[in-house]
Amino acid sequence: MKVKVFVTPKETVLDPQGAAVREAMQHLGFTAARDVRIGRYLEIELAENGDAAAQETKLRELCRDLLSNPVIEDYRLEMPHEK
Amino acid sequence: MKFAVVQFPGSNCDQDCLAALRGIDGIEAEYVWHKETSLGDADAIVLPGGFSYGDYLRCGAIARFSPIMRAVGEDARAGKLVIGICNGFQILCEAGLLPGALVRNRSLHFVCDYVNTRVETTNSPFLHGLSLGEVLQIPVAHGEGCYFADEKTLHSLNDHEQVLLRYCDGEGHATSAANPNGSVENIAGICNRERNVFGLMPHPDRACENRLGSRDGAKIFASMLHSLGATEAVA
Numbered sequence: 001m002k003v004k005v006f007v008t009p010k011e012t013v014l015d016p017q018g019a020a021v022r023e024a025m026q027h028l029g030f031t032a033a034r035d036v037r038i039g040r041y042l043e044i045e046l047a048e049n050g051d052a053a054a055q056e057t058k059l060r061e062l063c064r065d066l067l068s069n070p071v072i073e074d075y076r077l078e079m080p081h082e083k
Numbered sequence: 084m085k086f087a088v089v090q091f092p093g094s095n096c097d098q099d100c101l102a103a104l105r106g107i108d109g110i111e112a113e114y115v116w117h118k119e120t121s122l123g124d125a126d127a128i129v130l131p132g133g134f135s136y137g138d139y140l141r142c143g144a145i146a147r148f149s150p151i152m153r154a155v156g157e158d159a160r161a162g163k164l165v166i167g168i169c170n171g172f173q174i175l176c177e178a179g180l181l182p183g184a185l186v187r188n189r190s191l192h193f194v195c196d197y198v199n200t201r202v203e204t205t206n207s208p209f210l211h212g213l214s215l216g217e218v219l220q221i222p223v224a225h226g227e228g229c230y231f232a233d234e235k236t237l238h239s240l241n242d243h244e245q246v247l248l249r250y251c252d253g254e255g256h257a258t259s260a261a262n263p264n265g266s267v268e269n270i271a272g273i274c275n276r277e278r279n280v281f282g283l284m285p286h287p288d289r290a291c292e293n294r295l296g297s298r299d300g301a302k303i304f305a306s307m308l309h310s311l312g313a314t315e316a317v318a
Contacts, residue, residue: 016191069141071184
């Protein structure tokens, strides 16, 4: 049971890392790269025997409080059953 | 007056802070380990610089859940003076005790240098004896010190005189060339609405002796001491 969390910088937040990578891509000839944003990807392995609904509630809370900073980032939580 | 210097795993300016504070007449300073749940009878709290929890996830993101942070939050809400320096500033933002966030330097470089900062208001227990527009020379050392806040928050910070320090040139002009990390509006340090919680990226703890190149950092700690003394005199 693997949960996936995608954390990405908000549109309004400058992402200098993404800009540097975009430039590198352009240098390598991929001029189609107009914008690159770098985020964070987490894989969380869950115990099989838990209460799925309670786990999801807690995970959403953790996404908001720990895994992302809502001031600068958005997150997307992907539960296994959503595949 | 008693100052508590909180030590997180990965703090590395705790000793600088302790030494700087003890060098000021009238200040007693002690460490408090992050696993503690109380700051005892400390009059002021210092969250020092460093790389708490290796800066994993985001700077300060894990430290904000250390047991001591509940006490820091309670003491802050009770009006105690709290100063967060560098990583301490990041922790205060992550904990929601200060608005905004600190992100990767615009240049992507780690910046380690003396910078000039301009005193934006003296309506602060941290900048009491200083004069408006005074330029403080204090070093910075960080990779993630670019202050970010959305428009609404920025308006509110400006409206309530919560920006205490801005990066500037030697003459006190807040130019983009004088901005070491790309912080919005050259912001180097802010306080909360109640004015008792202060976060800044520059290290006053590294500018408390002439042989280190500047004593300007000591002015901030001395101001805290003065404010605490004044509070006590009133009480």
